[in-house]
Amino acid sequence: MASARDIKRKINSVSNTQKITKTMKMVSAAKMRKAIEVMQSARPYSAKLAELIQELSNRAGGNAEHAFFEAKEEVRTIYLVVVTSDKGLCGAFNSNVLKAAYNFTKEHKDKTIKIVPVGKRAFDFFAKRGFEIVEKWIGFGGKYTFNDAVNVGRLISKSFINGNADEVHLIYNEFKSTSSQVVRSKKLLPLAVESGSEPSYPDFEYEPDVTVLLDSLLPQFINTSIFQSMLESVAGEHGARMVAMDNATRSAGEMIKKLVLNYNKTRQAAITTELLDIVNGAEALK
Amino acid sequence: MADKLFLELVSPEKLLVSSDVDNVFAMGAGGAFGLYPDHSPFCTELVPCVLTYAIGQETFKVIVSKGFLEVADNKVNVLAERAVYVKDIDAAKIKAEYDALSAELAGEIADEEIRKEKETALKFCETALNI
Numbered sequence: 217m218a219s220a221r222d223i224k225r226k227i228n229s230v231s232n233t234q235k236i237t238k239t240m241k242m243v244s245a246a247k248m249r250k251a252i253e254v255m256q257s258a259r260p261y262s263a264k265l266a267e268l269i270q271e272l273s274n275r276a277g278g279n280a281e282h283a284f285f286e287a288k289e290e291v292r293t294i295y296l297v298v299v300t301s302d303k304g305l306c307g308a309f310n311s312n313v314l315k316a317a318y319n320f321t322k323e324h325k326d327k328t329i330k331i332v333p334v335g336k337r338a339f340d341f342f343a344k345r346g347f348e349i350v351e352k353w354i355g356f357g358g359k360y361t362f363n364d365a366v367n368v369g370r371l372i373s374k375s376f377i378n379g380n381a382d383e384v385h386l387i388y389n390e391f392k393s394t395s396s397q398v399v400r401s402k403k404l405l406p407l408a409v410e411s412g413s414e415p416s417y418p419d420f421e422y423e424p425d426v427t428v429l430l431d432s433l434l435p436q437f438i439n440t441s442i443f444q445s446m447l448e449s450v451a452g453e454h455g456a457r458m459v460a461m462d463n464a465t466r467s468a469g470e471m472i473k474k475l476v477l478n479y480n481k482t483r484q485a486a487i488t489t490e491l492l493d494i495v496n497g498a499e500a501l502k
Numbered sequence: 503m504a505d506k507l508f509l510e511l512v513s514p515e516k517l518l519v520s521s522d523v524d525n526v527f528a529m530g531a532g533g534a535f536g537l538y539p540d541h542s543p544f545c546t547e548l549v550p551c552v553l554t555y556a557i558g559q560e561t562f563k564v565i566v567s568k569g570f571l572e573v574a575d576n577k578v579n580v581l582a583e584r585a586v587y588v589k590d591i592d593a594a595k596i597k598a599e600y601d602a603l604s605a606e607l608a609g610e611i612a613d614e615e616i617r618k619e620k621e622t623a624l625k626f627c628e629t630a631l632n633i
Contacts, residue, residue: 257516264512264579268545268572362514362583370615420574423532423546432547433570436583443514 220486223479227472234468240305241461248394248454251358255391255447262440269433272426273409281427284373284434287406288382293328295350295372295381296320297404298342299388299445300335301453302354307463309389309397309456310337316399317387321347330381334368334446350375358450365443373435376405388445389452395459397452400445404438504539504576509555511564511580518564518585521557526578528553528571543574548582550625552633563588565633567626584626591630600627 218226298317300310314337321329331347333339336354343349351371356364375381384405389397422429509526511519526537529551537544548569555562569582603624611617 254515258514260510260517261512261514261581264510264581268570268579268581271572272545365514366619374615420543420545423530423544428531429545429547429570432568436581440514 218478218482220479220482223475223482227475227479230468230471230475234465234472237461237464237468241458241465244454244458244461247358248451248458251447251451251454252391255444255451258440258444258447262437262444265433265437265440269407269430269437270409271420272430272433275420275422275426282430282434283377284405284407284438285409291327291382293330293380293382294324295330295332295375295384297332297334297368297372297384297386297442297445298338299386299449300333300337300341301449302336302357304337305460306453306457307460309453309460310335312397313387313389313399314338314341316401317342318345320385320387320401332368332372334442335449358453360443360446360450362439362443365446366439368442369435369439372405373438381405386441386445388449389456391448391451391455394455397456402441404441407434407437507537507539507541507573507576507578509578509580511553511566511582511585513569513582513585518587519555519562519580523555523557523578526553526555526580528566528580530571537573537578539576541573541576545570545572548580550622550629552588552629553580553582553585563633565591565626565630568622584623586630588630588633591633593631596627596630600624600631603627 296317298313300313304310317331317338318341329347330350331338331342332350332353333342334353339349339352339354353364353368372381372384376384383403385401386404387399387401390400392398506522506524507526509519509521509523510517524538528535529549530546531549532546534551535546548566548571550565550567553564553566555564564582565586565588566580566582567584569580569585571581572579603620607617607620607624611620
């Protein structure tokens with residue numbers, strides 16, 4: 217049985233850990249608020265861009281011609297962009313998205329899957345399992361700029377156009393609320409645009425013309441989708457870490473309570489033993 | 503007949519403007535243009551420029567890099583890859599960025615797309631510094 221001193225030491229150790237988890241929770245809460253703000257500010261841009269592409273595609277009668285719309289006859293290679301965090305200690309946040317990505321690779325066993333990891337966790341996970349890594353994007357510490365998304369977007373757009381990738385899929389955590397992040401998986405390329413709707417304004421004037429506009433708009437749309445997924449993931453990571461640290465703080469509190477009880481029992485037992493010794497000693501002297 | 507345009511200017515980082523305005527001026531692929539209420543539906547690619555809009559007697563200036571502008575039904579949507587109000591420009595930061603970009607562009611850049619992007623960024627800085 218542990219001595220009172222051992223238990224005391226353990227209580228100190230657990231309460232130190234509790235201090236750390238409590239601080240981490242508060243830091244994550246502050247970071248999350250900021251991340252949500254950034255994420256929400258980016259939403260109108262991607263929504264407007266999607267609207268504009270839809271309108272341009274409707275204008276082209278749903279048959280807008282662009283390399284990004286062309287589905288390959290035979291899909292051999294798929295690029296999978298997996299967005300995770302760089303750091304851990306955020307509960308099941310990373311494992312959920314990695315599990316979904318891994319299941320995706322199992323479902324497409326007959327195809328060559330190449331990974332584009334965004335975040336250290338995704339890189340470590342797939343590199344360890346022997347997947348081919350196209351290019352890794354790690355060490356941003358959750359501070360992504362639009363330029364970072366442009367770099368990833370450029371890589372996958374080029375690979376799709378020059379035939380290195382026949383399809384590009386994106387898997388990330390979507391931020392729903394502080395306690396809920398949903399794993400989203402979507403096909404980035406080839407782009408799917410709803411067809412059949414009529415253009416809203418028949419007498420639209422385009423400068424220079426629809427094809428040139430689509431040439432600039434579509435890569436931008438890919439970049440924006442990646443940027444949005446990065447921001448959603450960052451906000452989700454902080455939310456998940458906040459919840460994980462809150463749970464850890466609570467567990468540490470419970471553990472401390474149990475340890476204190478144990479400590480008191482041990483102390484009580486030691487006092488009783490000591491008293492017995494004294495009484496016995498006194499009896500023996502009689 | 504409408505007497506206002508509803509302008510929404512968004513960049514990937516934030517929503518900069520969302521309000522009724524009297525007019526909008528900017529520079530597109532085909533040159534400078536102005537928009538007033540009841541403009542015919544129109545969509546253009548933007549080049550780095552100073553976009554101005556007026557609300558009553560007050561005029562606002564925003565530096566935008568490449569992007570898109572669409573007007574229809576008295577609503578103007580501007581999607582700019584980068585946008586900053588002239589009053590918010592940090593001249594020292596922009597100058598440092600301009601110098602770094604100039605140095606990079608003076609050297610070899612193998613990828614044509616990267617070169618174009620850097621040139622656009624340089625134009626954005628130039629526009630911001632010249633205002």
